[in-house]
Structures are given as structure tokens and as C-alpha cells.
Amino acid sequence: MNRRQGWVLLSLGVVLALGTGALVFFLLQQQQRTLSVEAERMAAEQVAPVVSTMDLPVAARPLQPGVVITSDDVLMKPFPLDLVPVAAITDTISLKDQILIAPIGQGETFSNSKLVGGDAGTISQQIDPGHVIFAFPISDLLTQVDILADGDHIDLLITLPVISADGTESHDVTAYTLQNINVFRVLRPSLEADQPPIALLLTMTPEDVLMLKRLKDSGGKIDFVLRPISDREPVEVPPVTDDVLISRYNLR
Template sequence: MKRRGALALLALGILLAGGASVIVLGIARQAGEASRAVIPQVYVVMAAREIPDQAVVTPDALVVRPFPAEFAPPGAISQPEQVVGKFAVGTIYRDQIVMNGHVTTGRKATSLSDRVPPGRVVVWLPMPDLLAGQVGFQPGDRLDILLSLKLVQSEVGDTPSNASNSNGMSTQTTLQNVEIFALGEQQQAGVKAAEGGVSARTSASTQPLALLVDHQDAIIIKYIKDSGGTIDLALRSSDEERIVRTDAVTVDSIAERFRFRVPQEVRTVPAEPRQAMQQEPRP
């Protein structure tokens, strides 16, 4: 009798557990359906990979994915056909939702300013007459700027009493590893008036060099142009970037290094005293 009662209780427990499982599954199913009903989905176009600025958007760069409608940004594009063949306005990064403002039907016209890296400026230097029309510089070439300048010793620390005997030419490397940004774009960019010093010294047949430098080096180049000295350019190897220390060259350093001798005045003896010396008897 007791055994039948235990079996009955066991069967009742199994039935209750099964019923509870059915109820839990039903609640879970209803909750899933309710969640899908509460959060509606929309389809948006996303970038499948990074699309560079001004690049043409191609079909392989796009993917369509569902997205919660409540969080979809205004202007989000839902059809790839609205994007393909247009140009990116700024970089579009991977998994970024593509919106109307991210693409345009025409490529943006580039300017010189768009090509200048932040923290750098472009200055124009006249091509030396010796190089004009004979050397095929290219943008990206690296140059050293050489300057020969007439100096007065009193300007570099000597006393005025010695200045009259110390005038002379001094040659030195000024800026090194300067990158050529462009050639002859000064007139195209309409900045001839702003760089009047260059246009005054540059003939119509020469192309000014546009050099990419930092702000301080731009001031140095301005001084080099206005100093009245002679400018020459040395073309660097594309594999060399180091700054080389050089010694300034003057007439004194040339004479000392190559052992030049200063010509001495030739002293001549007058003819009459020479004849008198010849007629004097020997003792």
C-alpha cells in the first residue's frame, strides 16, 4: 500500500515538472515574440571596408544589415544603389552607417592647401640661373640650400676698427633635406603678389620651386631670398636624410686648406744706382 502511494507521488511530481517546463517555454516564446514586436528593425547600408576620401564607392565596399529603427541616424541610406558610383566625402570607416552627407556626385576640387600636411607651409624660392631650364627636378626630391653672402666682420662680433680689412664672401650650407613640394605652381595658385620678392627676381622662363618646410624654416628661406647673396641648390640622395655639419668657406679657409700664397709686390732697383754699383771698384 505504501509502495503504491510513493509511486503515485513520484508520478505526480513528474507531471508537475513537465507542466512547469511547458509553462516556462511558453513564457520564453512569448517574451521573444514580444521583444521582436517592441524593437522594429530597418535595413541600412554600411561600409564593408574603409573607403578613402574622394574615392569612388564600389558595390564590394558596401553591405546591407538590419538595424534597430529607433537608433537609426537620420539620413541613413537603405539602398546600395543610392551610393554606388558616387565619391566619398571624407574617409568612411568599416562598419560605419553610410548617410547622405557621406557621398557626393562630384569629386571635390583639390587645392594647394589640401595637399599641405598640418604643421608645414609651402614657400617659393627662385630657381638659380645656373639651374634654370637645365635640371629636371621633380616633386619629392630633396635639396640642400647653399648661400654665398658678403659679410662684414663687425656684424659677427669684431670691432669696427678691423671691419675695413675684414670684408669678404662667406659660403655655407643653410637648410638641408628640404622637400620639393611642386614646381612652377606659384603663378597657378595666384600668389605671385603675396610673394612679390620672388616674382621680382624670377624671369618668365624660370620655374620657382615650391618647398615644403616648417614655419621657422620658412622665415630662414625668406631671409635667404632677401639677403642679396647667391643661392645654389645641391640635390640629395633619396636614401639620405641626416643633417650634415659643414664648415663655412671664406677666402682665408680656401687659402689655408689649399695652400694658396698671397702675391708679394716686386721691388725694382732704379737703373742709375745699379750702374753706379757696377762701377765701384772692389776693395
């Protein structure tokens, strides 16, 4: 082999080496692009967890008291199930011809506590004959913890000092008094959901209202208990004094 042939072979070797390197580089680049495209495809296919929602009617614009609700005032808005307000009205049929008695902001859900029936017109027209509405301020723990709702029925307990028959001494008596009181409305200072109630509107007979008024003005400690929705029967519970407690639980 002469020198010329040697240079030719050397040149061919260099060309082959460069070609092989270029081919390897090209294949690596193609593989990288393929992996990148595959990664993008997989990322695109990764769908966020599906959140179950529920469509609720909300105010299409700010609404003021006295407005008769029409279809133009309502639109449907999806809410995650775990964020649906407990008292929210869930269908538009329940809003038909209802009258607003409290302001509602745009996008806010509707609730029965802010509406009266169109046929009823005013609150006074919703009171059954022979009954009146009495506003009772919130004072006991049951109402402060905000578990009462419109339409609930409650009983009233009271502890107050009672003077003995001979007038020489007084002792505390706890009694189960007025029963099956209808909660017409739970009143709040504002529309904020986290605002605690400040008063109850109670529907009662005039006779029971006088009793409630006297009990409230007596200065005794008043507490309410919540009745089961299916229980409307009166109960007979004798009053409890210190002597009754001592006797029953053998405190001496």
C-alpha cells in the first residue's frame, strides 16, 4: 500500500467516524424529542380530580327587600357539594313569586329565612289565627351555638327563686314550662353566614305569650331545648328543687 492509498483510507475512516457520531447525535436528539412529546402528552392527559358539584339558584344582581322574585333575578351557579350552604334553596320552583324580606348580594344563595310567599305578602299575613309573634332575645347556650332553624319547635326551662308559703325564705326551682313553641324566624344582625343569631321570632297563643313575658321578666335563668321534628306531644315533668336533687341522688 502506497502513501496515497493510506491517506484515502484514513480519510474514509475519519468520514465514517464523523458520520457515525452525527448519526448517534441525531438519534439521541430524536429520542429526546420523543420523550419530551410523550411527557407533554402524559401531562395533558392527567386530569385534575373531579369535584362533584350542585347547581344552586343565586341572585343575578343585588336584590333589596320587597322585590318579588322573577326569572330575571335568578341564575344557576355550580357549588362544590361540601360548600353548599345548609339553608340554601336548591331549585328555582321554590323561588317563584316569593317576596324578599332581607337584602341579598349578587351571587348569593337564597334561603327561606329571607323570603315570604307571594300569596302571604307580609309576615303578619303568615301568622295563624289565634296566634301572635313574640321577639325573644338570645340568651341561652342552645341558641348561641346556632343550631336552631326556622320552623323548629322548642320547650322552655327556667330556674328562679320561689318564696316559701310562709314567706320566710326562698329557694330555687327549675321547671319545665312552655312547650312546643314554634320558631318562626331566627334573626341575625347581618347576612353574613357566620354571624350568631340575636333573637328568635316565636309564634304563640296570646295566653302563652303572657306566660313567656312574665317568665322573661322574672329575672330567672331561661334555657331552651330542641324538640324532635316528629314529637309535638306535651310532657309532664315535675319541678326540681335542691331537696329533690338531694333525695334522688343521695347527696347527703
